[in-house]
């Protein structure tokens with residue numbers, strides 16, 4: 018029942034939603050995330066979230082998580098940030114990332130919401146050109 022409820026949320030949230038553990042390991046991957054990044058939930062779950070970003074963040078992301086866990090200093094949680102995402106097919110795109118933190122039965126998890134900014138950036142570029 019609870020699982021069915023979670024599944025229906027994952028299938029309907031319009032933004033891509035990704036849940037990771039404190040090591041960056043993907044625990045859930047929404048339907049919108051599958052469409053945006055080109056990986057099925059089956060392929061993504063169990064992998065490191067760094068697979069969804071290009072260098073240099075890709076090599077650094079484990080360190081970002083470690084330093085947040087050690088210092089508590091937030092750089093994205095509560096602020097959001099525009100970063101670059103990487104699709105399965107190797108193409109990159111601008112995305113707005115918001116991250117929330119939760120602790121459930123002693124385990125820390127992070128939930129990321131990803132909005133694809135590709136069309137917004139394209140429209141802004143077209144507006145600039147038409148001025």
Ligand code: HEM
Pocket residue numbers: 035036037066069070071074078081082085090091092093094095100101102103114116127128129130
């Ligand atoms: C921190 C990049 C996806 C969770 C960061 C930082 C960057 C980054 C640049 C901050 C480093 C700093 O200034 O110290 C990216 C990129 C992503 C991505 C390019 C593209 C896919 C995600 C996702 C989640 C996530 C999907 C969660 C599900 C975190 C957490 C932190 C962090 C928990 C540390 C806390 C904080 O800085 O507030 N990431 N990230 N990231 N990221 Fe990611």
